[in-house]
Amino acid sequence: MGNIVVFDLDGTLVDSMGDIHVAVNRMLDIERCELISLERLTSFVGNGLPTLIKLVMQEYCLPETEYQRLHDMVLGFYETMPVEQSKCYPGVLAALDELRAQGVRLGLCTNKPHGAAVHLLEALELADHFEVILGGDSLAERKPHAMPLLHCIDALGSGAVLYVGDSEVDAATAVNAKVDFALFTEGYRKSPAKDIPHKVLFADFAELPEIVRCNFEGD
Numbered sequence: 001m002g003n004i005v006v007f008d009l010d011g012t013l014v015d016s017m018g019d020i021h022v023a024v025n026r027m028l029d030i031e032r033c034e035l036i037s038l039e040r041l042t043s044f045v046g047n048g049l050p051t052l053i054k055l056v057m058q059e060y061c062l063p064e065t066e067y068q069r070l071h072d073m074v075l076g077f078y079e080t081m082p083v084e085q086s087k088c089y090p091g092v093l094a095a096l097d098e099l100r101a102q103g104v105r106l107g108l109c110t111n112k113p114h115g116a117a118v119h120l121l122e123a124l125e126l127a128d129h130f131e132v133i134l135g136g137d138s139l140a141e142r143k144p145h146a147m148p149l150l151h152c153i154d155a156l157g158s159g160a161v162l163y164v165g166d167s168e169v170d171a172a173t174a175v176n177a178k179v180d181f182a183l184f185t186e187g188y189r190k191s192p193a194k195d196i197p198h199k200v201l202f203a204d205f206a207e208l209p210e211i212v213r214c215n216f217e218g219d
């Protein structure tokens, strides 16, 4: 029996909006729409690419019949573009190394499409840290449904579990899966941290190994 930590990706390990913004704006440019601001697009992230595309389409009154074509265009750009603007939050790599050195088993559960998640994780040399990587399109359900998080945990074995994420969707996922939640406050949440259910919160990844140790000791 070991300890398990599962991470969200966008807004938690990686500040990834810059490249998502480029991919969406390439599509909008082709469709002869005005470009969207980074801030507005960031407010659409969290429930996966299909939802993000639908919200962008609503914003520009684009017909629903165009959904699949526009979705596939953005995904095609995003999965093949070099990762240029996306950056790990400070201290992420050191924290992952330290957790692994403590014998903690690591998984990743994101709403980002699996192929795009792996593309990003490999570019930032993060992929090898995780024994399991689940994307928003990996299973029949996506977060906030408990299914992907529980599936990830099952694949990692048994033990005490902490889920680490940045958003309301992640907090709801943890509640649905009955798993302890650590809220990273510097990502893409929309509400005040105090209004998002969490067991613990942190703003600096240097704090995470100690948080994990204390959380698991308390179990």
Ligand SMILES: O=C(O)COP(=O)(O)O
Binding pocket: 008, 009, 010, 011, 044, 045, 046, 047, 048, 049, 052, 109, 110, 111, 112, 113, 136, 167
């Ligand atoms: O793709 C999204 O909308 C969010 O991705 P995340 O689950 O890694 O935050």
Ligand SMILES: [Mg+2]
Binding pocket: 008, 009, 010, 011, 012, 046, 165, 166, 167, 170, 187, 188
């Ligand atoms: Mg996130």
